[in-house]
Amino acid sequence: MNAPRRGQPPQHWADLSPTQRRELVEAAGQRTYRARQLSAHYFEGLRDDPADWTDLPSGVRDQLATTFLPQLLKPVTTTQADAGTTVKTLWRLHDGALVESVLMRYPDRVTMCVSSQAGCGMACPFCATGQGGLQRNMSTAEIVEQVMDGARRLDRGEIAGGPARVSNVVFMGMGEPLANYKAVVGAVRQLTTPTPDGLGMSARGITVSTVGLVPRMQQLATEGIPVTLALSLHAPDDELRDELVPINTRWNVEEVVDAAWEYARVTKRRVSIEYILIRDINDQASRADLLAKVLRRRGNWGWVHVNLIPLNPTPGSKWTASRRRDEDEFVRRLEARGVPVTVRDTRGREIDGACGQLKATEVDAGV
Incomplete structure (x- = not known):
């Protein structure tokens, strides 16, 4: 799912509607309720590290993270004032x-x-x-x-x-x-x-x-x-x-x-x-x-x-x-x-x- 799209970035969880998320999670061989779990971690819990998704089996965590949460932004510099x-x-x-x-x-x-x-x-x-x-x-x-x-x-x-x-x-x-x-x-x-x-x-x-x-x-x-x-x-x-x-x-x-x-x-x-x-x-x-x-x-x-x-x-x-x-x-x-x-x-x-x-x-x- 997450290959770059003709010059555009790889598709990400935040590009998808709830319906699309359920469909793609199922297409990835997972139960559809995993979509709601992933959304809860990403949006509600602000947890982007799959090691923190303790309500999911470890193998499922890595698969979902790799498939749906590609890194889109890499920090170059951070400055404070x-x-x-x-x-x-x-x-x-x-x-x-x-x-x-x-x-x-x-x-x-x-x-x-x-x-x-x-x-x-x-x-x-x-x-x-x-x-x-x-x-x-x-x-x-x-x-x-x-x-x-x-x-x-x-x-x-x-x-x-x-x-x-x-x-x-x-x-x-x-x-x-x-x-x-x-x-x-x-x-x-x-x-x-x-x-x-x-x-x-x-x-x-x-x-x-x-x-x-x-x-x-x-x-x-x-x-x-x-x-x-x-x-x-x-x-x-x-x-x-x-x-x-x-x-x-x-x-x-x-x-x-x-x-x-x-x-x-x-x-x-x-x-x-x-x-x-x-x-x-x-x-x-x-x-x-x-x-x-x-x-x-x-x-x-x-x-x-x-x-x-x-x-x-x-x-x-x-x-x-x-x-x-x-x-x-x-x-x-x-x-x-x-x-x-x-x-x-x-x-x-x-x-x-x-x-x-x-x-x-x-x-x-x-x-």
């Missing part, structure tokens, strides 16, 4: 591609930021990942395994603060999630399916970001999984957004904001507008005023929240973070117009926190 509560991992996939994930522990939650593609094809000029282009889509299981690794580390008490559970997952790592729609939605379903068949997370703890692939935004609204949608807007006018987010030449500001508003209307979930503040590029007070105007045209403020993000600059880039006074004025302008707004707590600057930075460092070093 914030007294060990932020952990960033660079992974090598089966074909040599490199991706990154970040675990961030806060007093009231644990968030995993995961990648959905190796590289990215959106070519946003301020983004380290975008400069490398797209290598390939990740599989559902490759996405899920990033979360499972964080969950296992937390369960074993390996993260500062003691044992805990992953409460939030954000698809804000490498790649454009909605450009890998099937695998991303598959991963969300694996994460939100009740245990033991899935990880049992709340869909409300999951955020899927996009630069504005309008047809997929519309499709996501119909899936019946009320995740938070985060629209990476970064500019309120087409002239600038065409430069910062090139896909804007296909779906412009009005179209992507309309699709975000429709998502909020259908799902009853507030949309997050992501806006990276870049010095002297998009952080002018006039653009704060225009952003408020663009969002206000869709109705009252109940549907939206603006998340301002100080740019984490990449080495050698001409783009850099806004001055504090400009950031403060941007916030003041939005608040004066009643726009719900926060400034994101940016973690991991000292460990190449922006997605793509750690990969670029390792590639430059020949790792």
Whole structure:
């Protein structure tokens, strides 16, 4: 079962539905109830070592592990910040591609930021990942395994603060999630399916970001999984957004904001507008005023929240973070117009926190 599939990784337990698991377990010569036992170990018990599956005969353990739990992610480097509560991992996939994930522990939650593609094809000029282009889509299981690794580390008490559970997952790592729609939605379903068949997370703890692939935004609204949608807007006018987010030449500001508003209307979930503040590029007070105007045209403020993000600059880039006074004025302008707004707590600057930075460092070093 687990041979690589034409450039894709070997099939994994987290790629399969409960029905497929039962069928394949039976095809492997085992009783179908073994599927539920394996799911209970993998998702509920967070036990990936078959030696810990003591309710299964030893021979069965090894067979199931070999067949259904191939190693998809191999750690290349792991770096820590914030007294060990932020952990960033660079992974090598089966074909040599490199991706990154970040675990961030806060007093009231644990968030995993995961990648959905190796590289990215959106070519946003301020983004380290975008400069490398797209290598390939990740599989559902490759996405899920990033979360499972964080969950296992937390369960074993390996993260500062003691044992805990992953409460939030954000698809804000490498790649454009909605450009890998099937695998991303598959991963969300694996994460939100009740245990033991899935990880049992709340869909409300999951955020899927996009630069504005309008047809997929519309499709996501119909899936019946009320995740938070985060629209990476970064500019309120087409002239600038065409430069910062090139896909804007296909779906412009009005179209992507309309699709975000429709998502909020259908799902009853507030949309997050992501806006990276870049010095002297998009952080002018006039653009704060225009952003408020663009969002206000869709109705009252109940549907939206603006998340301002100080740019984490990449080495050698001409783009850099806004001055504090400009950031403060941007916030003041939005608040004066009643726009719900926060400034994101940016973690991991000292460990190449922006997605793509750690990969670029390792590639430059020949790792």
